Amino acid sequence: MLRYLLVFLCWLSGTMVVHAQGTLSGTIRDSLTQKPLEFASIFLASTTYGATTNASGQFTLTGIPAGPYDLIVSYVGYKLLKRSITVRNEPQPLNLLLTPSSQQLKGVTVRPNPNRASDYQKFAETFLGQTSFSKQCRIRNPDDVLVSYDVDANELTASSPTFLQVDNAALGYRVKYYGLKFTLNFKQQYVSFYGWPIFEEMQPRNKRQQAHWLANRLKAYHGSLVHFLRSVYTNQVASQGFLVRKLRVVPNPRFARTDSLRKALLLARRNQPLSAPEVDSVERWTKVPHSFSLLYLTERPIDSLRRVEAASGRVWLRFRDYLQVNYLRESPDPTYQLPRPVGAPPAPAIKADWQISLLSLTSTIREAEILPNGQLVEPLAVFTEQYWGFEKMGELLPIDYAPPAAPPPHR
Template sequence: MRCALLALLLLLPGWALAQAALSSTLSGTVRDSLTQKPLPFASVFLANTTLGATTNEQGEFTLARVPAGSYDLVASFVGYRLAKVAVTVGGPAPQQVALPLAPESSQLGEVVVRARRHANRPEDYQRFIELFLGRTSFSRQCRIRNPRAVIVDYDAKANELTASATDYVEVENQALGYRLKYYGMHFSANFGQQLVTFYGQPVFEELVPRSAGQRQRWANNRATAYRGSLTHFLCSVYLDKVAAQGFLAQKLRVIPNPPFARADSLRRQLLRQHQHTALSSAEMDSVARWARVYPSLQLLYTAPRPLDSLRRVAPDGRVYLRFTDYLRVTYSREPPDPLYPGPPRLPGGPPDPPPRQQVSRLQLLAHEAELQPNGQLLNPLAVLVQDYWGFEKMGEFLPLNYAPLSPIP
């Protein structure tokens, strides 16, 4: 499964202190792009964080104590298109940003109100819920508060499920204590390719705990979601602490399986010959045997990959995630979620024992992907995750400015 925007940020304690020292103030104005009039009470936020504000009557906003790093600054206002601009915060000096918003209008200048073409089919919406929120223990404590804003479509010919929202999708996570508004959501699930992709510009809001016990439970659950996550691993790569943080990274090669072509050809030929007649018992055994021949083989190199085969450090100090083939990443300091079914099992093979460790597979979709000092991928769409990281979804989604309260053991 693709983890498009679920690049969950890890901040180790030492880095958290550095971030506080390098925090800055971000301010600016939101205006109508045509009339240049200020837009009061517009929502402005840094995507994937808890940092947001509302513009005043002059369309002005201020975001204080913004940690150093690269962000998407997003503005939203009813009747206008979502605006997004990339910003980099690198020091204590305040920064000014202008955010022009274009009206959502027709050729006649009338505001377009996007309406639902039809009601969602219950089975399609349920599949979207399972793939978007996830099937983890934490996901069971998540709910979408505005389901009528979600538009789900299934294309039977492409075998693909897509979803979008009229404005935003509001998700309440009672496991982690967050409410998030997911603006500009693009969701697709291609069942033929076994690929799920979703991305957008979410903003987080901390829920108010009802008791000290709930506050502590949320803190514990956030730490659980954080340990062993993709960004925990990426930050350990950036800081050269892969083994120290409990990770084992190994090379995994996927190569063609030579017998597959002949087995697949024989299976298809036999099935074509019996389109209108039944297969004999021996022929059924042959079809089953040929179907168990996989198109590819996986070769696992047991030795841990050295750091220089995981990343590249440029002369200017920038760090890039870079490796060949696939990366098999094992996290040994926390067991998998009890609801994790394990990786896909080979057809006809014996049942696999319950997994005892969190094992994920990582693939680079580009030659390399830049890592920021906080462990965030500059382009989250540059990687594809499978197995355990693919199992985790919105139930484990943490804001970029989340920082653990204690060192990771």
């Protein structure tokens, strides 16, 4: 079982591509003066649906698949507006008011940060990731990222007062990431970040590059957490190439005893150097594992992975302990390395025939509702480890992405 947990969190909500579509239109104004705001950005988080207002502060978004979204409005000098909405198959006029930012009313004190260069580099490497696709991502506005390191907490944090722009040359997306909240905790060994990204299609140089982007998007989708959750929702786990097994963590009864002996010896020798035999004993005790991992080789039936409400058709991901999720139709990225502590030296590359990830639920009720598009109603309800923990911005797709339909069989 992994001792160190790498968490990749991105706040997402949305819907799948369905036949019912809706339109959003309205006006964006200053909340104090009621003046319409021209060139305000309005978008549905984690999608490709976005627009800017005209001289009258008006906007229109059409052809939106019905379902729940996070509506985001951004304008320079104003607070970011977030509103949860549900798009239906009829027009929904909106009157949105933006509040001026308090930063306009008072000065901002800038303090030098002697570690900013190294702190920013660690943030960028962790945020973008180390996959082949991630290495083709570039942050275009590094000066808009505020990075801080807390020595006492041994924690690196980052945010942006505007947005963070990432150009993904592997997938052909320009991603503007609003409301970024990034945390890299070296002490507790976890990484988390969330926000509200908007995806824009980059302009391809030619048809060959466009085809290359489409192929890479499909590759990023296959085996992803969204792909797996959609498969659970539609009861197609095996047919989509996933093999799911139960993983159970069992405490090691020897650990408590050896840990007590080690602490007692160190306390007794607190002001005296340890002898060579004592040093050897302490090192040997520290190698006793805290727990053991038991992998059940039998494939998990679908009923042990989900709960379906017959009346509404709603689906919940439900299981105990851990799930080992194997995606059998694609090998790991060539740069994939063994899981390691955050900040530790790189481990040898993994040679494997397929992708292996671990999934656990954070909720005490041990279940999380899945939307039809493969998103979770509560995105923070799961922890991902191993391969899913390895994938980052390089593989991030908009929630309205749908893989191309398979061609009909030849007759």
